[in-house]
Amino acid sequence: MTSGGLDRLLAVLVVAMAATGLLTLRAGSPETGWVYVAHGLLAGALGAAVVLKLRASLGRAVAAGRWRRLALGLLVTGAVAAALTGGWLWVASGELLSIGSWTVLTLHAWVGLALVPLVVIHLLPRRWRLLRPGRSTFARGRERLVSRRAFLAAGGLAVAGIAASGVALGLERLRGGERRFTGSRWLASGTVPPATTFFGEGPPPVDPATWRLDVGGRVARARTFSLAELARLGETDLVAVLDCTSGWAVETPWHGVPLDAVLRAAGIDPGASSVTVRSATGWSAVLPRAETGRCLLATSVAGEPLPVGNGAPVRLVVPDRRGLDWVKWVRTIEVA
Numbered sequence: 001m002t003s004g005g006l007d008r009l010l011a012v013l014v015v016a017m018a019a020t021g022l023l024t025l026r027a028g029s030p031e032t033g034w035v036y037v038a039h040g041l042l043a044g045a046l047g048a049a050v051v052l053k054l055r056a057s058l059g060r061a062v063a064a065g066r067w068r069r070l071a072l073g074l075l076v077t078g079a080v081a082a083a084l085t086g087g088w089l090w091v092a093s094g095e096l097l098s099i100g101s102w103t104v105l106t107l108h109a110w111v112g113l114a115l116v117p118l119v120v121i122h123l124l125p126r127r128w129r130l131l132r133p134g135r136s137t138f139a140r141g142r143e144r145l146v147s148r149r150a151f152l153a154a155g156g157l158a159v160a161g162i163a164a165s166g167v168a169l170g171l172e173r174l175r176g177g178e179r180r181f182t183g184s185r186w187l188a189s190g191t192v193p194p195a196t197t198f199f200g201e202g203p204p205p206v207d208p209a210t211w212r213l214d215v216g217g218r219v220a221r222a223r224t225f226s227l228a229e230l231a232r233l234g235e236t237d238l239v240a241v242l243d244c245t246s247g248w249a250v251e252t253p254w255h256g257v258p259l260d261a262v263l264r265a266a267g268i269d270p271g272a273s274s275v276t277v278r279s280a281t282g283w284s285a286v287l288p289r290a291e292t293g294r295c296l297l298a299t300s301v302a303g304e305p306l307p308v309g310n311g312a313p314v315r316l317v318v319p320d321r322r323g324l325d326w327v328k329w330v331r332t333i334e335v336a
């Protein structure tokens with residue numbers, strides 16, 4: 001493979017890793033399991049491509065004394081190695097591996113995201129060669145659609161992808177670790193989930209006595225509910241898996257008012273297509289109307305009143321979605 005081809009491949013693999021990584025944040029149902037498989041296989045291919053790139057470029061850059069490019073190249077390589085190591089360590093350790101208050105899974109994702117601008121800066125000086133392969137590439141391409149070397153390289157990368165994932169999985173099995181298909185580690189069932197937020201920020205000031213839920217948009221009667229008025233709509237239990245993108249999952253019973261009961265009480269327009277549930281923090285989840293039937297506005301979890309860190313007084317429970325969509329400290333519902 002040519003040096004330009006290798007650079008293109010690296011850029012594509014890094015972007016694909018970041019893209020599939022970002023997709024995992026919203027991939028909570030088993031049908032989306034392919035995203036995780038793709039992420040794992042691409043990781044091995046990226047590892048192999050970085051080794052090829054180092055072999056091809058390191059010696060030449062040192063001989064030519066291109067120190068600035070070399071330093072940037074090594075920074076990119078270090079970041080790729082850190083992201084890959086973090087991912088594989090998460091799998092192979094078989095446990096909820098953390099450094100301080102951050103899980104290794106979260107740390108590897110931040111490094112992975114930082115990689116995208118780093119790679120762009122690294123490849124910027126050669127952008128024209130990367131974006132517009134030379135005439136000779138096309139000429140060669142006409143003669144032979146896929147060269148034997150490119151074919152072998154692609155095969156090698158695919159094997160590397162499968163092998164790396166396989167080794168990490170094998171080590172995990174040896175250590176008796178178990179993950180959900182999302183990569184999250186199971187916590188004890190029936191327990192109160194840990195209270196986490198995306199950046200570790202604290203809960204907003206919400207007083208349950210004065211708290212109100214505003215329901216508006218495409219409804220016959222825009223309404224405001226107190227906690228007592230909500231409870232009068234009829235409470236129910238729901239066992240659901242909360243799967244946090246920081247890498248843990250817990251199956252536990254939730255108790256509260258079905259979201260559809262609230263929407264019916266406000267006279268939801270039969271033609272409504274989506275419902276936005278928004279937190280006192282401004283964070284929100286948009287649910288297609290078809291999905292609201294299985295959602296709950298929870299006021300307690302695992303037999304205990306909902307803790308403040310878990311979104312008290314009211315938290316949205318959305319089975320088959322990842323924790324990002326389980327809006328805490330719910331304040332408003334807007335029908336569209």
Ligand code: HEM
Nearest residue numbers: 017021022024036040043083084087088109112165168183
């Ligand atoms: C260039 C960037 C990235 C690299 C190199 C990378 C690397 C890895 C590796 C090596 C694994 C272990 C795969 C396995 O063998 O199962 C992994 C897993 C995972 N990564 Fe990334 N990652 C990147 C970006 C991201 C981002 C941006 C996110 C999320 C925002 C993310 C989320 C995940 C998740 C959820 C898993 C667990 C999947 C599982 O356990 O099956 N990754 N990553």
